[in-house]
Amino acid sequence: MNKNYVITSWGILRRGSVIVNDKIEPVQENNLNFADLIKSLFRKEQISYPKFFKMDNVSKLGFLCAELVLRDSRVAGRYSKEETGVVITNSASSLDTDHIYQETIRDKANYFPSPSVFVYTLPNIVIGEICIRHKLNGENAFLISESFDPALLKRQVDELLDHDRAAACLCGWVEVLKDRFEALLFLVEHAERMESDSEGAQSRKEFTVENLTEIYNKQG
Amino acid sequence: MEELIKKLKQEVIVQLNLEDISVDDIDADAPLFGEGLGLDSIDALELIVLLEKNYGIKIEDPKDGKKIFFSIRTMAEYITERQKA
Numbered sequence: 001m002n003k004n005y006v007i008t009s010w011g012i013l014r015r016g017s018v019i020v021n022d023k024i025e026p027v028q029e030n031n032l033n034f035a036d037l038i039k040s041l042f043r044k045e046q047i048s049y050p051k052f053f054k055m056d057n058v059s060k061l062g063f064l065c066a067e068l069v070l071r072d073s074r075v076a077g078r079y080s081k082e083e084t085g086v087v088i089t090n091s092a093s094s095l096d097t098d099h100i101y102q103e104t105i106r107d108k109a110n111y112f113p114s115p116s117v118f119v120y121t122l123p124n125i126v127i128g129e130i131c132i133r134h135k136l137n138g139e140n141a142f143l144i145s146e147s148f149d150p151a152l153l154k155r156q157v158d159e160l161l162d163h164d165r166a167a168a169c170l171c172g173w174v175e176v177l178k179d180r181f182e183a184l185l186f187l188v189e190h191a192e193r194m195e196s197d198s199e200g201a202q203s204r205k206e207f208t209v210e211n212l213t214e215i216y217n218k219q220g
Numbered sequence: 221m222e223e224l225i226k227k228l229k230q231e232v233i234v235q236l237n238l239e240d241i242s243v244d245d246i247d248a249d250a251p252l253f254g255e256g257l258g259l260d261s262i263d264a265l266e267l268i269v270l271l272e273k274n275y276g277i278k279i280e281d282p283k284d285g286k287k288i289f290f291s292i293r294t295m296a297e298y299i300t301e302r303q304k305a
Contacts, residue, residue, distance in 0.1 A: 050240070112273045
């Protein structure tokens, strides 16, 4: 089928690198640790969302990256709730949170399983948090791959868009494991639906494996 | 009692990751759920864990939860009562 799809917005959030649509975002310091970077960005974006600090690290990272990608896009006005899908991938699944939960049940003499940690011991919860925030009711999937795999993403998103199961898709990679963290999200839309919208036209890129790879390799 | 209330407020902030809330922001008599701190059902479970972990108190009858966790003060009163028993 292969219709023409474009990346209309994208964001990278990793240590020392916060980039949105080729623009480097100012953060207080370059080498902030995860908690400080997340807090600093959350404050800078002036997001009012009390539940944010109760999320696990994968959800916090994905949630914030989605904020950066969607903040200037008009996706909410352009599509109905059911028309925007979400496809996210990573390598570590929810292992970062699984470790934290395991700590609460490791010692039989000090056995206090945490319900609020337990609810995040699935990788797809980050998709739920993003969908709740942006009121997205389209199809979604969370996939595990050894490393960032642009061909896998392209295949999955094409499948959704080719068969009209979504008209737009937020997709990418959200990985957290101990000190390592990296998020990269793209908003992909039908090129023809964007033709009449000149805003942001220059920064649009064709949705190809090569362009996904090129964006992934950008450094702040 | 007032000392226990202050301690409980600190423990609740830590246990529930209430990032933007300070001890002074919490009214000891305000409802913890619905209005007030706007806690949810997962928070309720965390409060049960807090009582067990920090005070060795197990809530035997879940129906008592509504009364015990109404406010910080009702939690403090329950802890004091159970510690006397």
